[in-house]
Amino acid sequence: MDESIRQLKQEGDVNFSEGREQWYSKLDADTLEWLSRDAAVFLHQSLSTPCLNVIDSCEGIYLTDIHGKRYMDFHGNSVHQVGYRNPYVTARLKEQLDILPFSPRRYTNKVAIQLAEKLVSLLPATLNRVLFAPGGTSAVGMALKLARRVTGKQKVISVQGSFHGASLDAIAVGGEEQFRKYMGQFFPETLFIPQADMYRNGPEQELQFAALLDELLTHNNDVGAFIAETIRNTDVQIPSAEYWKRIREICDRHQVLLILDEIPIAFGRTGSLFAFEDYGMVPDILCLGKGLGAGAFPIAAMVTKDAYNIAGEISLGHYTHEKSPLGAAAALAMIEYTIGQQLIKKVNEDESFFRNELMLLKNEFSLIGDIRGKGLLWGVELVKDPLTKERAVEEAEAVLYECLKNGLSFKVSQGNVLQLCPPLIISRKQMADALLIIRGALQSVKS
Numbered sequence: 001m002d003e004s005i006r007q008l009k010q011e012g013d014v015n016f017s018e019g020r021e022q023w024y025s026k027l028d029a030d031t032l033e034w035l036s037r038d039a040a041v042f043l044h045q046s047l048s049t050p051c052l053n054v055i056d057s058c059e060g061i062y063l064t065d066i067h068g069k070r071y072m073d074f075h076g077n078s079v080h081q082v083g084y085r086n087p088y089v090t091a092r093l094k095e096q097l098d099i100l101p102f103s104p105r106r107y108t109n110k111v112a113i114q115l116a117e118k119l120v121s122l123l124p125a126t127l128n129r130v131l132f133a134p135g136g137t138s139a140v141g142m143a144l145k146l147a148r149r150v151t152g153k154q155k156v157i158s159v160q161g162s163f164h165g166a167s168l169d170a171i172a173v174g175g176e177e178q179f180r181k182y183m184g185q186f187f188p189e190t191l192f193i194p195q196a197d198m199y200r201n202g203p204e205q206e207l208q209f210a211a212l213l214d215e216l217l218t219h220n221n222d223v224g225a226f227i228a229e230t231i232r233n234t235d236v237q238i239p240s241a242e243y244w245k246r247i248r249e250i251c252d253r254h255q256v257l258l259i260l261d262e263i264p265i266a267f268g269r270t271g272s273l274f275a276f277e278d279y280g281m282v283p284d285i286l287c288l289g290k291g292l293g294a295g296a297f298p299i300a301a302m303v304t305k306d307a308y309n310i311a312g313e314i315s316l317g318h319y320t321h322e323k324s325p326l327g328a329a330a331a332l333a334m335i336e337y338t339i340g341q342q343l344i345k346k347v348n349e350d351e352s353f354f355r356n357e358l359m360l361l362k363n364e365f366s367l368i369g370d371i372r373g374k375g376l377l378w379g380v381e382l383v384k385d386p387l388t389k390e391r392a393v394e395e396a397e398a399v400l401y402e403c404l405k406n407g408l409s410f411k412v413s414q415g416n417v418l419q420l421c422p423p424l425i426i427s428r429k430q431m432a433d434a435l436l437i438i439r440g441a442l443q444s445v446k447s
């Protein structure tokens with residue numbers, strides 16, 4: 001594999017590799033025609049152009065392409081917790097569309113107020129102030145602005161290789177080269193601590209990195225916030241409770257705000273409504289998005305403390321679609337459905353099933369290195385050799401395309417981590433079918 005392509009394989013699978021070329025050679029003329037029309041009209045950017053396929057509809061855990069081929073979607077850009085076109089959500093959205101689809105910013109509306117009230121009722125009592133935004137990146141932007149206003153300090157510490165959105169303010173605190181390249185300098189420069197990878201380097205590493213945060217804060221008194229994902233979504237890195245306890249204590253001691261980005265993982269993905277609940281600590285600012293809109297309407301949120309309600313004379317968000325009645329209706333329906341259907345309980349039961357099944361696969365295939373997961377968020381790392389842990393990048397790509405061929409879609413992270421993130425409504429039979437497809441793909445790569 002070309003080294004430049006290998007280097008690009010960080011955030012997701014790349015779309016101009018040999019495997020991708022072979023994939024195109026099997027598509028029909030009609031699909032290829034639509035793909036070329038897409039490539040002719042859209043501005044090209046990494047991870048988007050050329051696209052993989054043209055989809056026509058979606059339902060439950062499935063995407064269907066324009067020729068009727070169905071894919072179980074174990075990626076879904078992390079929006080599809082309650083499944084695509086969830087009937088409960090769709091009915092509420094249709095109702096809302098007929099009453100109030102838009103709310104100009106100088107007015108408020110009942111459904112947006114109800115959603116904000118609902119969110120704070122589900123969160124610890126200290127997180128009781130909300131702002132909505134049209135997307136996760138904007139929620140991160142508002143969080144960064146609020147942290148500057150509250151602390152009077154502009155610098156931020158983040159985690160190397162992290163992603164918090166694609167806008168200039170979000171990439172300034174994100175560590176992915178693909179997003180920062182050619183963008184020049186960011187003022188003030190963000191400081192980074194490394195991401196612990198306990199599989200490769202052992203559990204004590206994460207506490208070393210927490211100590212590094214402490215040290216950076218001791219030597220830089222112009223830092224206002226530390227931003228991180230509670231659990232890293234892309235390659236599924238799950239910190240220990242000790243790590244988060246330590247980070248919370250360090251932030252408190254240095255009077256630095258802890259911003260948790262749970263945009264892809266809240267609302268049940270990791271087996272609790274909010275991932276931080278499992279860590280016995282509370283952030284100062286929480287960013288939510290993606291699944292909040294139930295895969296039906298874009299909406300995101302920043303939730304914070306009453307004590308930080310001090311920026312009334314400036315604009316933190318000021319987005320046209322801020323208190324979107326449609327987004328709020330979708331989000332309220334998603335929350336009601338998640339609670340009403342006891343999805344969290346289901347996800348916790350599914351976690352054991354998934355773990356057992358993946359461990360069986362690991363026993364069967366030496367290609368599988370680490371298996372990491374919580375709830376229904378799983379990362380299966382492929383390695384050339386279990387001892388050296390050398391990343392099996394070509395093999396991961398081959399597994400991906402074999403799975404796609406057989407109707408299972410997911411993302412490959414860091415070049416070699418199969419990231420499996422199915423809708424939470426998935427049945428056991430569907431899970432078993434997906435695992436069978438993965439097993440077949442691993443078999444075909446091995447032989």
Ligand SMILES: Cc1ncc(COP(=O)(O)O)c(C=O)c1O
Pocket residue numbers: 135136137138140163164165166229233261263264289290300
């Ligand atoms: C951790 C994290 N933060 C922020 C974002 C940005 O969200 P959005 O694409 O809705 O702006 C993403 C999107 O992938 C994400 O994964």
